[in-house]
Amino acid sequence: MRYVLSYLKSYRKWMIIAWMLMLIELFVELWHPLLMEKIIDNGVMKNDLHVIWKWGAVMVATSLLAFLSGIANSFAAAYVGQQYGFALRNALFQKVQSFSLFHFSQFPTASLITRMTNDVSQMQNMVFMSLRVMLRAPLLIIFGVVMALFVHVKLALILLIVVPASLAFLLFMMNKAAQFFTKVQHILDRVNSIMSENIAGIRLIKAWGRSLYEKRRFTETNQALMTRTMTVLRLIETITPVLLLVMNVAIVIILLIGRVEIHTGSATAGEVVAVINYTTRMTAALSIFTFVTTAFSRAKASGQRIANILTAPVDMLDKDKRDEQPVETGSIQFENVSFRYPETDVDVLRDISFSIGAHETVAILGETGSGKSSLLQLIPRLYDATDGTIKMDGIDIRQIRQERLRTAIGFVPQDILLFSGTIRDNICFGMDNVTEEEMIQAAKNAQIHDTIMSFPEGYDTMVGQKGVTLSGGQKQRISIARALVRHPKILLLDDSTSALDVQTEAQLLQGLKSYSCTTLIVTQKISTAMEADTIILLKDGKLLAHGTHEYLLRTNGLYSKLVESQLGKKGISDVKSTT
Template sequence: MMKLFRYLKPFRLPILVVFALVFMQSLSDLYLPTLMADIVDKGIINGDIPYIWKIGGIMLIFAAIGAICSIGVSYCSSRVAIRFGQKLRSKMYRHVQNFSLQEFDTFGTASLITRSTNDIYQVQQVLIMLLRMMISAPMMCIGGMIMAVNKDAELSLVIVVIIPVLVAAIAIIALRGLPLFKSMQVKLDTLNRVLRENLTGMRVIRSFNRTEHETKRFEDANVDLTNTAVKVNKIMAAMMPIMMLVMNFSTIAIVWFGGVRISNGDMQVGSLMAFIQYATQIIFSLIMVSVIFVILPRASASAIRINEVLDKVPEINDPSQPKQANLQRGYLSFKDVTFHYPGAEQPAISNISFDAGPGETTAIIGGTGSGKSTLLSLIPRFYDVGSGKVLLDGVDVRELSQEQLREKIGFVPQKSLLFTGTIADNIRYGKKNANDEEIQRAADIAQATEFISNMKDGFQSEIAQGGGNVSGGQKQRLSIARALVRQPEVYVFDDSFSALDMKTDAKLRTALKEVTMNATVLLVAQRVSTVMDADRIIVLDNGGIVGIGTHRELMDTCDVYREIVSSQLSEEESA
């Protein structure tokens, strides 16, 4: 928790204001019982009405000061906590943006969302409580003890007996609650993950009639979280009755022993009334501490989870002195590249070597799981190679800054992803300052203009979340347009034509040739017809290259390629 509070440095002045207001409020609250005792002992007993009015007026002033300070504390502490939460969310978001896919795989999307929202909210709430009570509770407790001893030292022994009982109760409850609070956050991650899968996979769930199965998955996760929450609340629910029970018994004890001392002439009635109020203030200050302990375990668990993210050092970082790739425009080389996914025994790809130059189209084909997408993900450094080198214009991509490297690449992922906004916004995502003419041209090349013009608002038509209001083929064409508007040096198409019909595929590849004449093009495809005209075809099998060459060369030399071709094309088509 304390590690996170280092982000409070920009709020030092407001925090000092909060502490000053809390200090004044505490002094005001501590002085009121003494004034009341004076009214009883000196005013009411002596029948001195002017004195009663005088001290009563002073009490009103102090009560008003306390109320004003309390309002100020609430406002300032809430403002500091909310700004702190905002800063922490921004810090976590920026840090997560530097994660490689490996770190995303480690934490999981659902967990990162929970940590960025619910966990930060828990820390934010406990910060509000701490700012309000960090000074107030100790001051009220210590100040109450001093004032109680000042009123009657012997009667203060009752308070000495009470405090250890309260502290022990708070400690036991907090120790039992902390593991359950940690467990709750993990179970909340699980619930979020199940809910996210249900919502994003609704089409698949309904198409396979698995609604009941998914409902049961959600109910299991929901019940598991609920049961843990019930256990926590049962433990925490015991705290307040214990506090009230102790407070009531202590009041009885104070009245009992105080009555004896009054009858013996050792104490006055007003002093006993003030003593009761000071004892109540002491107990309530401990109750405030107990309230902090109620939420502190959960906030501590949340803080640990937040720190896990913030302390995670990304595997992929920019070099301290990035080099400039300027020998050639878009010349790409793989030099004996091998890559393992974390925890995998066998490499996903091994000993990959090839060159791809400007004006050339290099196609990659192979069976499922042969390593095609993995190979492409090493180019923009979504992952770093295990051994070997990936060179861009003669420079190892690890020696370039990630921003510089990715500016040179137009990447179209295997799974097309669109963002909420207009069609023009989604295409402009590839080049933020692209004008309307550039957007129109990119859409024309991607064969997207026809369906865009048929939409109600054309390029200003809104895209639903995840592209839910366009088809798979339309999403792919918009993703391609997004890469084209960038006009990069290297185009990377990761099975980006799979949802297109043969006619659109052919027209798109023809249009691409004209705009990629001076760029390096790498494409993964499942269809042989998409790769037949490539300058170079790389055939992968079990993570290794089993053939490189043109279509005709591979038909003569590569058995794996011939098998793929024969499974898709007739002899006349493959000739």
């Protein structure tokens, strides 16, 4: 919580202003009972209108001052709260951007969204209430007791018993509520998770006729959220009635004692009214604590969840000694590379070694689960190798600044993601200041330009969420164009041509040759592998073979079976006859 509140340091000036304005309100509120005492004892009881008008005017003037201070305080508190929320959301977003893929797996997407929205809102609300009433209420209670003792010690003694007991009850309830609100936020994460899954998978849900099942699943979780929230709200709602009961009993006792004191001449009517007035003001302040307790309890739970993100260690840092030279040629060397995903015990890649020359095209083949995508993800350091070294242009990639390394790479993942916006926005996403000519040329080489121009809005055609309005092949080619517009030194295509027909794929591979980059293509198609300079064959995370199509056809039985399964025996004999 302390770490999260440290983001308020930049707004200390405005916080001080808000607190000073609050102190003006507090001063007026504490002074008014004394003025009422003077009006009653020196004005009403003595029938002196001059005293009544004099001190009445002072009360009106100071009330106006408190009114203006309250408005200004609200503006200052709102400003700090909004700025604080802005800073927190920025910090959270930047922290999430620094996460490795492993860290993303530790925090579900729905939970991250909840923390950046709902949890930040709870912190904003707490800050606003802190500057507006959270500090004012306890100060009013403390100084109210002091002022009541100053007016009449015997009458105010009852407050020394009642007020501490009420505050202890409040602190107990606040800690209890904070525990409940932590559970509420976890259930809210589950609700958001189900919602995001349903929105993302609505096609599959409808196709499989699982709408009723998903409704039941959501209703159960939503019911749990409602039940847990009602439980904590019932707990919170018991605070005010208990406080009012205790304080009203105190007022009755003060009135009874005050009657005796007035009768014996030990107290005046004005003093009794002043003490009662302080008591009623403290009662109102304690009632405010109901809202304060709710806000603080929610904020305590939310602050801890936000702190878990902000203080999470970054596991993939640039080393102090970084190579600032840009990637020039794009040659790649794997030297005894092994890799296992964090918090697992099984190596998905084992002792992989090979070299790829600059501007070569390499096809990576293998069965499902052989480690093809994992190998590709190590090159831009989406993960770091567990053992061994990966070099680019002869330099260990861990010695290259991540931003510089990734700028040199065009990566098209297996799961294509297009952002909401236009086709133009999606293609130009990969690079700043892309010219119209560069965008069109990248689209042409990706074999998507003609398709785009067939749309009524051309490159300004809006893309639905995650590209839902486009076919699989269209999304793949737009994603490839997005990578090509960067003019990368290394192009990584993770099974990115699976939805293309043979002719379109052949044209695409021909278009890629116009780029002076090293290209790695994960594929299941022998026709694609045959166009590559080199083929890497993986099996169970190991490098089974490495060479040209003709070489592997002659020397590797598994590769021959793959070729035969796709091209038939005639295809093999045709290939062998040409070698």
